[in-house]
Amino acid sequence: MKLILLGPPGAGKGTQAKMLIERYSVPQISTGDILRAAVKEGSPMGVKAKAFMDAGSLVPDEVVVGIVEERLKKSDCSNGFILDGFPRTIPQADALTSTLAVMGKDIDAVISLDVDIEALVARLAGRRTCEGCGAGYHVVYEPSAQEGLCDKCGSFLIQREDDKESTIRNRMKVYTDQTSPLVEYYRNAGLLKTVDGMLPIEEVWSEILAVLKDFE
Numbered sequence: 001m002k003l004i005l006l007g008p009p010g011a012g013k014g015t016q017a018k019m020l021i022e023r024y025s026v027p028q029i030s031t032g033d034i035l036r037a038a039v040k041e042g043s044p045m046g047v048k049a050k051a052f053m054d055a056g057s058l059v060p061d062e063v064v065v066g067i068v069e070e071r072l073k074k075s076d077c078s079n080g081f082i083l084d085g086f087p088r089t090i091p092q093a094d095a096l097t098s099t100l101a102v103m104g105k106d107i108d109a110v111i112s113l114d115v116d117i118e119a120l121v122a123r124l125a126g127r128r129t130c131e132g133c134g135a136g137y138h139v140v141y142e143p144s145a146q147e148g149l150c151d152k153c154g155s156f157l158i159q160r161e162d163d164k165e166s167t168i169r170n171r172m173k174v175y176t177d178q179t180s181p182l183v184e185y186y187r188n189a190g191l192l193k194t195v196d197g198m199l200p201i202e203e204v205w206s207e208i209l210a211v212l213k214d215f216e
C-alpha cells in the first residue's frame with residue numbers, strides 16, 4: 001500500500017491517514033509533522049524551516065525531498081507508506097518518482113480529497129491537536145469528550161500556529177499556485193482517485209476504502 005494523500009490544507013489528509021495506518025499497518029509520512037518536530041527540537045533544519053512555516057509558505061524543495069528520501073529508506077516502509085502533505089510541488093513529485101524508482105518501487109494510487117476552499121477555513125480554524133500523542137480533533141466536527149483535553153491520552157489540545165486566519169489565506173494561495181497542478185500531474189500518470197472530501201469523516205473513510213479495494 002504505497003499511497004499519496006493529496007489535497008489542500010484542512011482537506012482531511014491527516015485524519016484519514018491515521019485510519020489508513022491502523023488498517024494497513026504501514027507508516028504515515030507527514031512532512032508537516034516531521035518539520036514541526038524539527039522546529040520544536042531546534043535542529044538546524046527546524047531553524048531553517050520555521051520562517052517558511054510561520055508564513056504559510058512552502059519549505060524549499062531540497063529540504064523536504066531530503067526528509068522524505070531518508071524516511072523512505074527506513075525498514076518500516078518495506079510494506080508501504082502513506083504520504084501526507086508530500087509532494088506539494090511538481091519538482092517534489094519528480095524527485096519522489098526518481099527516489100522510488102531507484103528503490104525498485106512506485107506509487108500505487110494518489111487519493112485526492114476534493115474540498116471547497118470556503119469549508120477549509122472553518123476546518124483549519126477549528127482544528128486542535130493533542131500535544132502528547134498527536135491525535136487530531138475539531139471543535140465542532142470532531143470534538144473531544146472534555147473540552148481542551150485528549151480522549152486518548154488526557155494531554156492538552158493545542159492550536160497550530162499556522163492555523164490563524166491570516167496565515168490560512170496564504171496557505172490556500174500557495175496550494176492553488178504550487179500544489180494543485182499535481183492533480184493533473186497524477187491524473188496524467190493514471191494514478192489519481194478522487195474522493196469527495198466534503199462528506200463527514202466516516203463517509204470519506206468509506207469512499208477511500210472502496211477505492212482501495214482494488215489494491216488489497
Ligand code: ADP
Nearest residue numbers: 010011012013014015123127137138141200201
Ligand atoms: P489536513 O491534514 O489535510 O491538513 P486534517 O486531517 O488535519 O487536514 O483536518 C483538518 C480539520 O478538519 C481537523 O480539525 C479535522 O478534525 C477536520 N476534518 C477532517 N475531515 C473532515 C471532514 N470530512 N468533515 C469535517 N471536518 C473534518
Ligand code: AMP
Nearest residue numbers: 031032052053057058059064085086088
Ligand atoms: P502541513 O502540516 O502539511 O499542513 O504542513 C505545515 C507546513 O509545513 C506547510 O505550510 C509548509 O510550510 C511545510 N511543509 C509541509 N510539507 C511540505 C512540503 N511537502 N513541501 C514544502 N513545505 C512543506
